Amino acid sequence: MHPWCEIALEPDIAGQMSTMLRTVHEHDDWNAEARGETPMQRADRAYGEILQEVRVAQTGVQILFAFLLALAFQARFGGITSFQRGTYVVTLMLCAGATALLIAPAAFHRVIYRRRLKQHLVRVANRLAISGLVLLLLSMTSAVLLIMDVVLGLVPAIVLAAVVLAWFTMWWFVLPLRSRARELAEDDYQQPDGDRSAALD
Numbered sequence: 001m002h003p004w005c006e007i008a009l010e011p012d013i014a015g016q017m018s019t020m021l022r023t024v025h026e027h028d029d030w031n032a033e034a035r036g037e038t039p040m041q042r043a044d045r046a047y048g049e050i051l052q053e054v055r056v057a058q059t060g061v062q063i064l065f066a067f068l069l070a071l072a073f074q075a076r077f078g079g080i081t082s083f084q085r086g087t088y089v090v091t092l093m094l095c096a097g098a099t100a101l102l103i104a105p106a107a108f109h110r111v112i113y114r115r116r117l118k119q120h121l122v123r124v125a126n127r128l129a130i131s132g133l134v135l136l137l138l139s140m141t142s143a144v145l146l147i148m149d150v151v152l153g154l155v156p157a158i159v160l161a162a163v164v165l166a167w168f169t170m171w172w173f174v175l176p177l178r179s180r181a182r183e184l185a186e187d188d189y190q191q192p193d194g195d196r197s198a199a200l201d
Contacts, residue, residue, distance in 0.1 A: 039119070040118060040119075043118045043119045043121075043122050044118065046122045046126075047105075047109075047118065047121060047122050047125060050105060050122070050125045050126060050129055051105065051106070051125075053129065054102050054105060054125075054129050054132070057098075057102050057129075057132065057133060057136060058099075058102050058103070060136065060140075061095060061098045061099050061102060061132075061136050061139070062099070064095055064139060064140065064143060065092075065095045065096065065099055067143075068088070068091060068092045068095055068143070069092075071088070072088070080150070083149070083154070084146060084149055084150060087142060087145055087146045087149065088146055090142055091139055091142035091143050091145075091146055094135050094138050094139035094142055095135075095136075095139040095143075097135045097139075098132050098133075098135035098136040098139055099132075100132075101128050101129075101131050101132030101135060102128075102129065102132035102133075102136070104125075104128045104132075105121075105124075105125035105128050105129065108121060108124060108125065108128070109121055109125075133172060137165070137168050137169065137172060140164065140168065141161050141164050141165040141168070142161070144157075144160060144161045144164045145157050145158065145160075145161035148160045148161065
């Protein structure tokens with residue numbers, strides 16, 4: 001990279017860091033005023049909320065994973081097509097990946113225990129949980145494709161899998177992201193510049 005490119009990138013990186021730090025301080029100020037929480041108390045609460053949410057997803061992924069593991073030992077499994085066998089392998093791997101990511105926040109916490117990294121833990125656990133939900137969504141879609149292919153045939157299976165993918169994507173990601181964007185837009189319109197703490201959680 002040319003030196004002038006590095007110079008051009010430095011102000012942008014510095015601006016992003018400044019915005020992120022300002023947002024963190026706004027979160028801390030709002031929680032201190034509205035909830036009487038210190039930054040570490042907020043981190044403890046946020047991590048507890050993440051664990052509760054992850055437990056909901058873990059139940060579904062564990063049931064699906066157990067079903068897929070047992071499926072390979074059924075008598076009819078030897079007669080499936082090569083496409084169905086490939087779909088099964090992809091589904092199993094996606095489900096295994098989702099299981100790993102959804103359990104990872106607990107493992108991460110054990111490894112960094114007593115290292116005063118709770119705020120970092122919250123950020124990492126949030127990313128792991130979202131990534132795990134994405135893989136869970138893909139594994140459920142792939143499982144529907146596999147089962148419907150066996151029951152109805154390939155073309156109806158593709159259509160139904162696409163419907164399932166769109167349905168789950170709508171409720172899991174599109175709706176919350178749309179609500180978040182609308183709320184941020186309303187806050188920017190209603191509140192003076194530099195004062196958005198009332199909308200923070």
